Amino acid sequence: MRSYPRNSPQAAARIVALVLTSDGHVCSSEERALDRLDIAGQLGLAPTEFAQIVQTLYEDHSIAHAPLMPAVGQIDTNLLGSLIGEIDDPALRSKVIRLCVAVATADDHLADGEIAVLAAILGAWGTAPAAVTVRRDATPAVLRAHGRAASTTREASA
Numbered sequence: 001m002r003s004y005p006r007n008s009p010q011a012a013a014r015i016v017a018l019v020l021t022s023d024g025h026v027c028s029s030e031e032r033a034l035d036r037l038d039i040a041g042q043l044g045l046a047p048t049e050f051a052q053i054v055q056t057l058y059e060d061h062s063i064a065h066a067p068l069m070p071a072v073g074q075i076d077t078n079l080l081g082s083l084i085g086e087i088d089d090p091a092l093r094s095k096v097i098r099l100c101v102a103v104a105t106a107d108d109h110l111a112d113g114e115i116a117v118l119a120a121i122l123g124a125w126g127t128a129p130a131a132v133t134v135r136r137d138a139t140p141a142v143l144r145a146h147g148r149a150a151s152t153t154r155e156a157s158a
Helices: 009-021 028-037 049-063 077-084 090-104 112-125 139-157
Strands: none
Touching: 009 049, 009 077, 009 090, 009 112, 028 090, 077 112, 090 112
């Protein structure tokens, strides 16, 4: 996996890209959310740079001969933890979480992969799910999903 400087726009974008691709595909509603939210601009990237980071993420997984997001419970937690750990600035973390939740909920469905990655981010950064608000109607789904992911993680480690 390529490395980016700590708290860099690229490291932050890769976290958003992980959530974006965690269900195995990028749907049109997620693409519209990327455009509407100007994710590249919000993270300080050139307009085409976010797409390049997503492409690099796919390439890195392809080179490693690993599925982009394996089934829940099979995600390489060390790698995921390392990537999440590249962001330690509180303001940037807040922005990344907001963008991740917006992308994940853009299609009004949270897939298991999205739940797992969001739960890993929230758990690693010690962020209470109640503090995550993107859309008034999206918050309950995210809270329920976080609870499901936390119980799945507890069951898998038991």
